[in-house]
Amino acid sequence: MNLTGIHHVTAISANAPQNRRFYVETLGMRMVKKTVNQDDTSAYHLFYADGAGSPGTDLTFFDWPAPPAKRGTHSITRTSLRVADETSLDWWRERLTAAGVAVSDIRAINGRAAIDFEDPEGQRLTLIADGGAIPFVAWDRSSVPAEHQIRGLGPVTISVPKLERTELVLGKLLGLERIADYRDAAHATGDIHVFKIGDGGPAAELHVAVEPDLPQAREGAGGVHHLALRTPTFGEYDEWAERLRATGYPNSGPVDRFYFRSLYLREPNGILIEIASDGPGFATDEPAETMGEKLSLPPFLEPKRRQIEANLKPL
Numbered sequence: 301m302n303l304t305g306i307h308h309v310t311a312i313s314a315n316a317p318q319n320r321r322f323y324v325e326t327l328g329m330r331m332v333k334k335t336v337n338q339d340d341t342s343a344y345h346l347f348y349a350d351g352a353g354s355p356g357t358d359l360t361f362f363d364w365p366a367p368p369a370k371r372g373t374h375s376i377t378r379t380s381l382r383v384a385d386e387t388s389l390d391w392w393r394e395r396l397t398a399a400g401v402a403v404s405d406i407r408a409i410n411g412r413a414a415i416d417f418e419d420p421e422g423q424r425l426t427l428i429a430d431g432g433a434i435p436f437v438a439w440d441r442s443s444v445p446a447e448h449q450i451r452g453l454g455p456v457t458i459s460v461p462k463l464e465r466t467e468l469v470l471g472k473l474l475g476l477e478r479i480a481d482y483r484d485a486a487h488a489t490g491d492i493h494v495f496k497i498g499d500g501g502p503a504a505e506l507h508v509a510v511e512p513d514l515p516q517a518r519e520g521a522g523g524v525h526h527l528a529l530r531t532p533t534f535g536e537y538d539e540w541a542e543r544l545r546a547t548g549y550p551n552s553g554p555v556d557r558f559y560f561r562s563l564y565l566r567e568p569n570g571i572l573i574e575i576a577s578d579g580p581g582f583a584t585d586e587p588a589e590t591m592g593e594k595l596s597l598p599p600f601l602e603p604k605r606r607q608i609e610a611n612l613k614p615l
Contacts, residue, residue: 307530310525312519314365316344316615320346323346326396331346334346337362341604351439351442359379369422373512376457376459376523378425378426380409382454384430384431386413386429410455430502430503434503459508470495473547492510528573541563544565563575
């Protein structure tokens with residue numbers, strides 16, 4: 301029973317139309333699901349991914365009218381997105397600069413070539429070269445050529461004031477293994493510790509920055525709401541639910557999100573971590589060819605469609 305990588309990252313936007321333009325038109329990602337926050341149906345939940353909406357490629361957003369996030373510790377601070385190689389990073393530097401996006405020079409992050417930039421609301425993003433070996437599904441309607449498309453999620457960075465209690469939860473409870481440490485003055489004020497998820501690699505790492513001198517973050521637009529880790533089967537998902545119950549660690553218990561099944565817990569600094577199943581996937585309620593083009597609702601919300609649609613802003 302092992303977690304196998306990053307499943308998705310869910311962030312917050314206060315401007316859904318601008319958010320869609322940036323991630324679809326500028327970054328060339330496919331909006332594979334347009335739905336609502338199941339706990340707050342007044343808000344969109346938008347999913348951007350590869351051409352098939354593959355697990356491990358989803359960057360998602362809740363559309364909440366929130367003030368800008370306050371940066372600090374006790375938070376998820378940076379999301380990386382994988383591209384093939386340094387040739388793609390050069391291509392992206394030109395594209396982002398032409399779009400008016402400030403972008404860093406190519407540099408190494410824990411041995412991998414990368415560039416940093418932010419979305420229009422200040423969401424901190426990194427494009428990182430993964431060597432092109434991890435499969436993904438190109439989107440044939442993207443404005444980005446297939447060889448340069450975003451291939452999925454890379455390492456995610458969280459910030460905590462102390463490592464010990466977080467490491468205990470990541471290692472003893474979730475089975476992550478600490479494999480390396482590095483420093484990166486551009487990303488963190490202290491040491492960054494690399495935890496591999498399952499077999500590890502660029503799609504299966506959590507980076508933990510220890511930053512005791514930072515203020516505590518405040519959630520808001522341009523910040524990240526939670527991180528989800530992958531479990532491949534419903535059987536293993538059930539085993540994780542039982543493990544969390546048996547240990548007594550506070551958690552949500554099983555939650556069926558229709559497109560995947562979820563378990564939620566917080567590490568000792570309050571950072572929300574989800575365990576999510578790979579299936580059944582986004583094509584479970586609409587054709588794969590037209591995913592994301594219309595508002596999708598899970599069956600338990602379908603009777604409220606008219607009311608929900610009336611409360612949503614057009615994209």
